[in-house]
Amino acid sequence: xxxxxxxxxxxxxxxxxxxxxxxxxxxxxxxxxxxxxxxxxxxxxxxxxxxxxxxxxxxxxxxxxxxxxxxxxxxxxxxxxxxxxxxxxxxxxxxxxxxxxxxxxxxxxxxxxxxxxxxxxxxxxxxxxxxxxxxxxxxxxxxxxxxxxxxxxxxxxxxxxxxxxxxxxxxxxxxxxxxxxxxxxxxxxxxxxxxxxxxxxxxxxxxxxxxxxxxxxxxxxxxxxxxxxxxxxxxxxxxxxxxxxxxxxxxxxxxxxxxxxxxxxxxxxxxxxxxxxxxxxxxxxxxxxxxxxxxxxxxxxxxxxxxxxxxxxxxxxxx
Amino acid sequence: xxxxxxxxxxxxxxxxxxxxxxxxxxxxxxxxxxxxxxxxxxxxxxxxxxxxxxxxxxxxxxxxxxxxxxxxxxxxxxxxxxxxxxxxxxxxxxxxxxxxxxxxxxxxxxxxxxxxxxxxxxxxxxxxxxxxxxxxxxxxxxxxxxxxxxxxxxxxxxxxxxxxxxxxxxxxxxxxxxxxxxxxxxxxxxxxxxxxxxxxxxxxxxxxxxxxxxxxxxxxxxxxxxxxxxxxxxxxxxxxxxxxxxxxxxxxxxxxxxxxxxxxxxxxxxxxxxxxxxxxxxxxxxxxxxxxxxxxxxxxxxxxxxxxxxxx
Numbered sequence: 001x002x003x004x005x006x007x008x009x010x011x012x013x014x015x016x017x018x019x020x021x022x023x024x025x026x027x028x029x030x031x032x033x034x035x036x037x038x039x040x041x042x043x044x045x046x047x048x049x050x051x052x053x054x055x056x057x058x059x060x061x062x063x064x065x066x067x068x069x070x071x072x073x074x075x076x077x078x079x080x081x082x083x084x085x086x087x088x089x090x091x092x093x094x095x096x097x098x099x100x101x102x103x104x105x106x107x108x109x110x111x112x113x114x115x116x117x118x119x120x121x122x123x124x125x126x127x128x129x130x131x132x133x134x135x136x137x138x139x140x141x142x143x144x145x146x147x148x149x150x151x152x153x154x155x156x157x158x159x160x161x162x163x164x165x166x167x168x169x170x171x172x173x174x175x176x177x178x179x180x181x182x183x184x185x186x187x188x189x190x191x192x193x194x195x196x197x198x199x200x201x202x203x204x205x206x207x208x209x210x211x212x213x214x215x216x217x218x219x220x221x222x223x224x225x226x227x228x229x230x231x232x233x234x235x236x237x238x239x240x241x242x243x244x245x246x247x248x249x250x251x252x253x254x255x256x257x258x259x260x261x262x263x264x265x266x267x268x269x270x271x272x273x274x275x276x277x278x279x280x281x282x283x284x285x286x287x288x289x290x291x292x293x294x295x296x297x298x299x300x301x302x303x304x305x306x307x308x309x310x311x312x313x314x315x316x317x318x319x
Numbered sequence: 320x321x322x323x324x325x326x327x328x329x330x331x332x333x334x335x336x337x338x339x340x341x342x343x344x345x346x347x348x349x350x351x352x353x354x355x356x357x358x359x360x361x362x363x364x365x366x367x368x369x370x371x372x373x374x375x376x377x378x379x380x381x382x383x384x385x386x387x388x389x390x391x392x393x394x395x396x397x398x399x400x401x402x403x404x405x406x407x408x409x410x411x412x413x414x415x416x417x418x419x420x421x422x423x424x425x426x427x428x429x430x431x432x433x434x435x436x437x438x439x440x441x442x443x444x445x446x447x448x449x450x451x452x453x454x455x456x457x458x459x460x461x462x463x464x465x466x467x468x469x470x471x472x473x474x475x476x477x478x479x480x481x482x483x484x485x486x487x488x489x490x491x492x493x494x495x496x497x498x499x500x501x502x503x504x505x506x507x508x509x510x511x512x513x514x515x516x517x518x519x520x521x522x523x524x525x526x527x528x529x530x531x532x533x534x535x536x537x538x539x540x541x542x543x544x545x546x547x548x549x550x551x552x553x554x555x556x557x558x559x560x561x562x563x564x565x566x567x568x569x570x571x572x573x574x575x576x577x578x579x580x581x582x583x584x585x586x587x588x589x590x591x592x593x594x595x596x597x598x599x600x601x602x603x604x605x606x607x608x609x610x611x612x613x614x615x616x617x618x619x620x621x622x623x624x625x626x627x628x629x630x631x
Binding site: 040043044046047048050051052053054055057058060061064072073074075076077119120122123125126127130131132133134135138141142145147148149150151152153154155156157158159160162189190192193195198222223224227248251252254255259270271273274277284287288291294295298299301302303306309310313314 | 350351352353354356357359360361363364366367368369370371372374375378385431434435437439441444445447448449450451452453454455456457458459460462463464465466467469471472474477480481506509510511514515518563566567569570573574587588591592595596601604605608609611612615619
């Protein structure tokens with residue numbers, strides 16, 4: 001995908017215009033070069049301070065998670081732990097079922113990712129490359145849904161879950177029970193697809209050449225097989241991008257799981273953290289250990305798959 | 320990428336203008352497969368987004384506590400909203416929060432993006448650092464800041480004590496709690512704004528700068544005469560997604576302040592949450608979320624005028 005290359009191209013390029021322009025070693029140009037060098041130093045220092053500001057809270061989180069309660073009570077606080085209390089982590093896992101929360105978050109995020117990859121790509125493909133009746137209308141509908149804020153739909157979504165007919169003790173009219181509340185259904189189904197993902201997939205499929213389709217059709221392939229066997233393998237980077245964005249958003253989601261679950265065994269990691277903080281707000285070493293565990297998967301995923309994330313965020317932008 | 324970017328920006332911006340006609344095909348079944356392939360998505364988005372939006376509008380004219388049937392009360396909820404000092408406070412807080420995390424943060428993000436557009440050796444590292452908070456969960460981040468803001472053992476007070484500034488109970492003080500929440504939001508959101516600007520800067524023609532240099536334009540002059548105008552489409556895109564994000568601030572409020580002290584940090588979203596899920600006033604919550612949506616739409620249109628103003 002050429003899309004990624006552009007962003008990284010500059011990283012690889014050597015000091016282009018700067019070093020090229022200073023070829024003739026005349027005295028005014030040396031002065032200009034020194035001035036440029038100075039400016040560059042100031043720029044680097046300023047950006048370093050900025051970057052440290054961004055990183056410091058994460059470093060502080062990890063350092064705090066490795067200190068003893070006695071050390072945390074000191075003021076001014078020590079920067080590095082005097083004794084590195086690695087046992088905080090197993091103790092935190094005993095203080096709250098973070099491992100279970102972790103597993104729940106993983107199941108939900110993975111499910112959302114799979115549902116999105118299958119159904120959003122199918123819809124995106126159909127909207128991009130198959131001419132069917134009502135396509136324009138459906139596409140406009142999806143575009144309108146792009147701008148809908150969570151809070152404009154959250155109340156009815158909750159009611160839909162609560163009154164889901166024939167689930168959780170509800171009768172056919174959705175009365176009498178709890179519906180999907182406190183169930184995997186509520187955690188997985190409503191958040192499974194987003195208009196953003198469909199929209200992104202449509203863009204990716206539109207960027208592919210049409211000739212492939214014509215050739216495949218001559219070979220006698222139908223629409224679905226052209227989608228599954230010809231075009232989709234060509235947008236693997238796009239699949240990775242959408243998968244990562246979906247996983248990330250799902251992993252970080254807080255409000256929805258907070259609303260639809262109260263049972264401890266269905267809690268996701270973000271809600272688990274908030275509940276632990278409310279119940280045991282002073283055990284900062286455990287809280288920071290839990291927060292580290294909640295943060296590390298996304299940080300690692302981001303560091304290793306940076307270009308897909310960056311591509312996705314620059315295209316979709318909507319968090 | 321360039322193409323993709325422009326297309327995404329354009330379509331989000333001018334909701335629904337078709338960028339390119341997909342190939343027209345006259346098949347035997349006239350693309351019935353297309354309808355089948357799009358059907359699951361239509362059903363899902365229809366049930367979980369389109370119907371809820373309409374239901375929100377309908378419910379906003381009712382009094383509804385989940386247990387009894389909704390009762391039609393006309394515009395009573397709206398009348399109550401506009402006379403409710405807490406919701407007014409929440410609206411004001413949301414606007415203040417939006418001001419600092421959107422236009423103010425965008426200016427900083429643009430400067431960082433321009434700085435990162437130089438051929439610096441550590442460029443990729445800087446970009447990663449600035450973007451890192453964006454990918455991590457707001458709840459986790461808020462938890463870390465809760466600890467940093469801690470009045471007794473917090474990092475912030477410790478740092479201030481080094482330079483002799485007395486510490487504050489940042490989140491408990493009505494004067495400081497909103498700025499403290501804003502700082503977290505701005506800190507987390509700067510990365511995405513910067514990233515879109517960096518991508519847009521790749522499309523700015525280098526020769527413009529060279530021409531300006533020949534004419535003896537200063538760096539600052541070049542920034543305002545070339546960079547800012549050339550980034551206009553990106554600015555519009557960033558503005559829209561940032562406003563949408565800022566209006567939906569919730570997680571950090573929940574963790575950091577619970578809307579307090581004395582409603583100093585409550586937001587429109589937080590009032591929706593309280594009405595619906597603490598007081599079970601579903602009608603009132605719906606009306607509040609309609610007001611939120613309308614205000615968001617108004618802000619988006621104003622933003623469109625400001626950033627696209629002289630194009631039309």
